[in-house]
Amino acid sequence: MSKITIVTGASRGIGRNTALGIARNGGDVVLTYRSRRAEAMAVVAEIRALGRQAVALQLDVGNVSTFPAFVEQLRAVLNETWRRESFDHLVNNAGHGDMALIAKMDEDSFDKLVNVHFKGVFFLTQKLLPLIGDGGRIVNISSGLTRVSAEGWSAYAAVKGAIEVLTVYMAKELGSRRIAVNTVAPGAIETDFLGGAVRDTPEYNRFFAGMTALGRVGVADDIGPMIAGLLGEDNRWINAQRIEVSGGQGI
Numbered sequence: 001m002s003k004i005t006i007v008t009g010a011s012r013g014i015g016r017n018t019a020l021g022i023a024r025n026g027g028d029v030v031l032t033y034r035s036r037r038a039e040a041m042a043v044v045a046e047i048r049a050l051g052r053q054a055v056a057l058q059l060d061v062g063n064v065s066t067f068p069a070f071v072e073q074l075r076a077v078l079n080e081t082w083r084r085e086s087f088d089h090l091v092n093n094a095g096h097g098d099m100a101l102i103a104k105m106d107e108d109s110f111d112k113l114v115n116v117h118f119k120g121v122f123f124l125t126q127k128l129l130p131l132i133g134d135g136g137r138i139v140n141i142s143s144g145l146t147r148v149s150a151e152g153w154s155a156y157a158a159v160k161g162a163i164e165v166l167t168v169y170m171a172k173e174l175g176s177r178r179i180a181v182n183t184v185a186p187g188a189i190e191t192d193f194l195g196g197a198v199r200d201t202p203e204y205n206r207f208f209a210g211m212t213a214l215g216r217v218g219v220a221d222d223i224g225p226m227i228a229g230l231l232g233e234d235n236r237w238i239n240a241q242r243i244e245v246s247g248g249q250g251i
Helices: 013-024 037-049 064-082 107-131 154-177 193-200 202-210 220-230
Strands: 004-007 028-033 054-058 087-092 132-141 180-186 242-245
Touching (some): 004 013, 004 064, 013 037, 013 220, 028 064, 037 054, 054 064, 064 107, 107 154, 132 220, 154 180, 193 202
Parallel strands (some): 004 028, 180 242
């Protein structure tokens, strides 16, 4: 029986590459998107072309009030598509970037970062726990900015730091169900994150490349396959870890 993984925010960037990496490794995917339905359906088509099954569901991870309805929709999809009542892996990937100096950060932007990157992850995982099979996996996405500081990223890095602490507690509390929980912390990546700042702004690109041992910033293909590999059986004993995937950023 194939493994089923939920990947949030998988219509683009790291989420998309993770979903495709899982499919290439023989897994099926439920991917979520907030507003980019056409792009999400394109990922579904790519996964099906690889011979695996995929379904796309709309989800705003920053709106906790929608989670019960999402869970019911997921239950129906699992039954209709896989004849199952559970799934195996959860990748909490969905997110956005917002940068400002501490002196300039406004409360609305701060709250959105907390709601999407911390509160949403906490309560979505909580709501999905009854559907995650024993022996499953959870991967939470953090950032290299929890270890290496850069001006303007204080609020974003702080909520990602909270995710790293939450990961350890999830691993402890879910250990009795043999569910392994880890954090993956990418370095600077060329995606459309923060409007494509790292990808499209030469000075940002040069700045982060200059602080990376391998001499370049990352691309989504550097991260997605690694997350897919972490979900594999060969990595079943990795638990409660922060795994940085940054090419040696800031060493």
